[in-house]
Amino acid sequence: MQKKKDHPKVKSQLHPRSQHRERYNFKELISSSPELAAFVAPNKYGDESVDFFNPEAVKALNKALLIHHYGLEFWDIPKHYLCPPIPGRADYIHNVADLLAGNSFEIPTGNHINGLDIGVGANCIYPIIGNHEYGWSFIASDTDEIAITSAKKIVEENSSLKSQVDIRHQEQSNAFFKGILKPDEKIDFSICNPPFHSSLEDAQKASLRKLKNLKGKRPSKAQLNFGGQQNELWTKGGEARFVKDMIYESRNFAKQCFWFTSLISKELTLKPTYKILQKVKTTEVKTIEMGQGQKISRFIAWTFLTEQEQKNWMVERW
Numbered sequence: 001m002q003k004k005k006d007h008p009k010v011k012s013q014l015h016p017r018s019q020h021r022e023r024y025n026f027k028e029l030i031s032s033s034p035e036l037a038a039f040v041a042p043n044k045y046g047d048e049s050v051d052f053f054n055p056e057a058v059k060a061l062n063k064a065l066l067i068h069h070y071g072l073e074f075w076d077i078p079k080h081y082l083c084p085p086i087p088g089r090a091d092y093i094h095n096v097a098d099l100l101a102g103n104s105f106e107i108p109t110g111n112h113i114n115g116l117d118i119g120v121g122a123n124c125i126y127p128i129i130g131n132h133e134y135g136w137s138f139i140a141s142d143t144d145e146i147a148i149t150s151a152k153k154i155v156e157e158n159s160s161l162k163s164q165v166d167i168r169h170q171e172q173s174n175a176f177f178k179g180i181l182k183p184d185e186k187i188d189f190s191i192c193n194p195p196f197h198s199s200l201e202d203a204q205k206a207s208l209r210k211l212k213n214l215k216g217k218r219p220s221k222a223q224l225n226f227g228g229q230q231n232e233l234w235t236k237g238g239e240a241r242f243v244k245d246m247i248y249e250s251r252n253f254a255k256q257c258f259w260f261t262s263l264i265s266k267e268l269t270l271k272p273t274y275k276i277l278q279k280v281k282t283t284e285v286k287t288i289e290m291g292q293g294q295k296i297s298r299f300i301a302w303t304f305l306t307e308q309e310q311k312n313w314m315v316e317r318w
Helices: 026-032 034-039 055-070 086-104 125-134 145-157 200-215 238-253 267-279 307-317
Strands: 114-118 137-142 165-169 187-192 257-264 284-292 295-303
Touching (some): 026 055, 055 125, 086 187, 114 125, 125 137, 137 145, 145 165, 238 267, 238 295, 257 267
Parallel strands (some): 187 257
C-alpha cells in the first residue's frame, strides 16, 4: 500500500451550493443504497473508493448519490448508456441558477420556472438535480427512443418528478427546439451537453488517452468507463458544428427562451462560436467557467431579449 494521500476536506473548485464538495461518505451512501457495498474497497492509498474503470461500480455509485442527495426512490439506465459524473452535472445546474438570478442575486425557484434539457439521455440527470435543488420543472428531449423510455421510467417511478418533467421524443435528428417547443410555449433556459467528438475513432482515442493518464500504462482497447451511445459521444463535425447548428436554430425561438445555454468542452470551440453568436445578433453572451478536479469546464449562454424584454420577462414569469 502506498503512503496515504492528504485530501482537502472541501473540493473548493465545485460550486459553493454543490452537495458534492466533501469527499464521498461511503457509509452514508451504502446506507441509502446497500447494493453499492459490493463495489467499495480500499484503494492503493488505503482510502475507501470504487473502481472507476468498472462501469457497474460507477453506475452503483451514481445511483447511491442520486438516492442519498436528491431523494430518488428509483434510478436505472440501460447497459452501455451514458452514466455521467454527477458533481459536474450539478455544477452546470447551480451555475444556470446564478445566471437566472443575474444582478438581483435572487434565484427564481419553483415549478413555474421551466427549463429545456436538449438530449436528456437515459439518465435524466439534469431534470433530477434541477427539480430537487430549485423546484424547477423541465421539458426533456432526446432522439434516442431507448433513452426516452428509460428517462420516462425514472420520472414515473419517482413521485417527486411526476408532473414536473415532460419527456418528449425529438423525431428530427438534426433539430433542437423545432418539434419540441410548442408555438405558445416559453422556457426560462435551455441546457445541453453536446456530443463533443467528431467520430467514434476520436471518442475511442480520447478514452485511451484518459485511461493511460489515470493508470500510467496504455490499455489494450478503448473502455468508455461511463458508457455512452454514438449520439451521446460523437457527432459529425464535433461539438463546434453541433453548437453552431443549435445557435442558428435558436433564432427561430428567440422570444420563447430567456437564456439558451450549452456546455463547451473544448476551448478551441469558443472563438468560432462567438463569431456565430455575433452574426445572429444576440443581445447578450456570457461564458461561465466551472472547475472540476484538474479539468476546466465551461458553458456559454446567449439571449435575444433586449434589456427591457428581460425585465418584463422576470416580472411576468418570476
